[in-house]
Amino acid sequence: MAAHPGRFEAVIFDLDGVLVDAEIWWDEVRIEFARRHGRTWTAADQAAIMGANSYGWSILMRDRLDLPDVPWATIEADNVGAMVERYRTRGAPEIPDAVDTVRRIAADLPVAVASSAHPAVIAAALAGLGIADVFGAVVSSDEVPLGKPAPDVYLLAATRLGVAPAACLVVEDSLNGVLAARAAGMTVVLIPNAAVPPAPGAREAASLVLDRIAEFEPARIAVLG
DSSP: OOOOTTOOSEEEEOSBTTTBOOHHHHHHHHHHHHHHTTOOOOHHHHHHHTTOOHHHHHHHHHHHTTOTTSOHHHHHHHHHHHHHHHHHHHOOOBOTTHHHHHHHHHTTSOEEEEESSOHHHHHHHHHHHTOTTTOSEEEEGGGSSSOTTSSHHHHHHHHHHTOOGGGEEEEEOSHHHHHHHHHTTOEEEEOOOSSSOOOTTHHHHSSEEOSOGGGOOGGGOOOOO
16 A cells, blocks of 8 residues: 555554453453342443443443442442553553554654543553553543544544644554544554454444554555545
8 A cells, every 4th residue: 555645643542452452351340340239241231332431331331230329430440440450460461562563653653542441541551561651642531521433532632642633543443443533534544353353344444454463554554534
């Protein structure tokens, strides 16, 4: 694929499923939360909250598990705390070649993280990967009105980098993430996660699909719109 003459000015990475293989952790944490409350957390439940910010998924968990008397903030704190503890005790489950790829790209272009995860979870993940100091901006969907598939988190990341959205290249692994980046006016590369494959339609919505993050070369990707 020919390079765009003006080339991209920044790269924005999703976190879960792109840099860390932690989607399974989130699922396990939520399954355990549901079990403690005598409920069952299903694959359909997990799909329903994909891309939501912390407030959004906490409300959805409360509703889908039929726990009207449990405050959403309690649900958030319980699940976020469990995730941070996993990072503390187990380290970060790096996607193969993710750290090397981020460092390679960051040597040439400004980079950011735009994630649906809670800020504390993002911080724990990046610290575990040893790349917290590489990013020019780190943005959580908790900082914006709407989570993915709304474009808010990607637009804020571009603003913090000082780069126009159209000049940003995004790396995602989920349908809602791809839709969010496209809605922000960005070019988006989908790298499907083997453990938690993207929902149907993700490949068609992405500008480009790659098998592995090690194949990611911004200079060889055109702005596809």
